[in-house]
Amino acid sequence: MVRTIYAPEYCLQYLEQYASKGPYVIGLIIGQITESRENVVHLAKTPEEKSPDVVSESSFTSEKSDLLRDILGLSETWVADHAKHVTRMLPGGLFVQGIFITSGEEIFEDPNYFSKMKSVLNYTHKALSANPYMYGSYPHSNERLILHMSTNTKVLTCKSVEVGTGIKTSIKPVEWKFLAKPQQWQCLECYFEFDDIYPVVVKKSGISVKQQFQQILESAHKTIESSVMFIDGELKQDSEPLEQINKKKKLKSSTKTAQDTPKSMNVSLFVPFQNSLPDTVEYLECDGNIHFSGVVASSVFMYPKATVREAIDAVKQDIIRSLASRFTMHSPAEALLSVKELLDVQITEGDVICDVETPADTSEFDALDGSDTCSEEILATPQEASQFMYITGICFAMFVLVVSILIHYYDVIMLFISKLLPRS
Known part of the structure; x- marks a missing residue:
């Protein structure tokens, strides 16, 4: 059975737009995989790689620019880095499913071009797998998509390629169906509160703040994974579709609404209470402690036919992804520029929802500290x-x-x- 991808019609227009520009354009395929259907929600063009400023003769500069315009001169690490930044911006349940490219060359017929595309996919897979807390675990399979549109014939071809399997890879054809009517998505909202105290043990070599945050992240991940999820105050079966829950709610409700848009579902996560001590207790002499407290707001969008189990995984993943991103969060102005450049989406500050949660205001501290601080602050020994x-x-x-x-x-x-x- 041929694998089928469902995408909105504007994705096809997006490809046709870039098929008429430049020698080639490469970007990321963003979507969601469920047992019922595989959906693509957006295509994000990878920003052009900036060539280093080198003082040299004009002939060398010309050769460098020609290399950047050739597919074989494409940097795998540049695309992988783009995928890392984009994944940090995505809510739980959404992933980078592969890459798209518009070019005059037939990449599936030429072994050199096809080998280059497989190399890009493997680099991206390796980069995202290095930090599962930040980028999540890709569900169901290790197959990624390569979507190609010819700039000459405007013919669209897509194939799935296995990544991380070595030299021999499985290649399968993939069919795309573009939907003219926008489809509805089910929103799930959750607020998860943290209020824990973690010890700080300073060794002779010191300890970095990054390592301390990593330990907190690992502990938070274990806590969230052990929690039980309730939807609208009720415990649901893992195999029950989300749209079935909405139908039951409509039958119970006596009032009828003119709109069929599904309302947001309120999700509650309850952590099991441990009434017994662990088998082994370790006593440590601590040099301090970190009081980790706050609330992470999560908004996840799922395909209505997705199951409760898939929704649970998406919500938990969104909380961990948000928490990991906050440890390395940019300023709001830089974040807005990143959205425009990395996702290729035109938005303004007025389009950003800021009434739920915002990053801490560090302007007072930045004014006091005029010097540049390193990414890893080392505590005193x-x-x-x-x-x-x-x-x-x-x-x-x-x-x-x-x-x-x-x-x-x-x-x-x-x-x-x-x-x-x-x-x-």
Whole structure:
């Protein structure tokens, strides 16, 4: 059976638009895979790779620009880095399903071009698999898409390729169906509250803030994975479709609405209570603690025929992905520019929903700290901390000694000063 992809009609118009520009255009395929259907929601053009500023002869510059315009000169790491940034912006349940390319060359017929596209897919797969908390786990299979539109004939061809399997890969044809009518999606909203205290153990070599955040992320992932999800206050069966839940709600409701748009579902995650201590208890001498508290707001959009199990995985993944992204979050202005450049979507600040949650305002701290800080802040080692306390103690003791001498010999000092004043 041929694999079928469903996409909105504007994706076809998007491809035709770029098929008439430049020698080639490459980008990412973004969508959602469920057991009932595979949907593509957006195509995001990869920004053009900027050639390094090299002071050289014009002939070398011309050769460099020609290389960038050739598919064989495409950088795999550049596309993989684009996929990493885009995945961070996606809600849970949405993934980078593959790449698209518009060019005059027939990439499936020429082994050199096809080998290049497979290399791009494998680099992207490796980059996203390196951090499952940030980029999630691709569901169901390890097959990725290569979608090609010829700039000469405007013919669309798509094939799926296995990634991460070595030299021998399975290649299968894929059929695309473009839908003129926009399809409805089911929204699930969840608020997950964190309120935990984590120990800080500083070793001789010190500890980085990034490593400390990674430990917090691993602990949060275990907590969320063990939680039980309720939809609208009820525990649902994993195999039940989301649209079936909406139908039951309509039957129970006596009022009829003119719109058939499904309402958002409220999701609650409950963590099982552990009433017993673990088998082994480890005691550590801590140098401090981190109070990790706050609320992560999650909004996930699912295909209505998706099951409750798939919705649970998407919500949990969205919380972990949001939490991991917050540890490396940009400023709001940079985030808006990233959306425009990386997703190829034209939006303004007025289109951004900011009433639910916003990043912390660090302008006061940025004003105090004019120097550039490194990405990994290293905490002080015990030796450095003890030296600082030792010097501080000596300075304070000297200050107390001077003050005590002045108080003890106050009368003598004042008499000596009074004898000096008449002489002057």
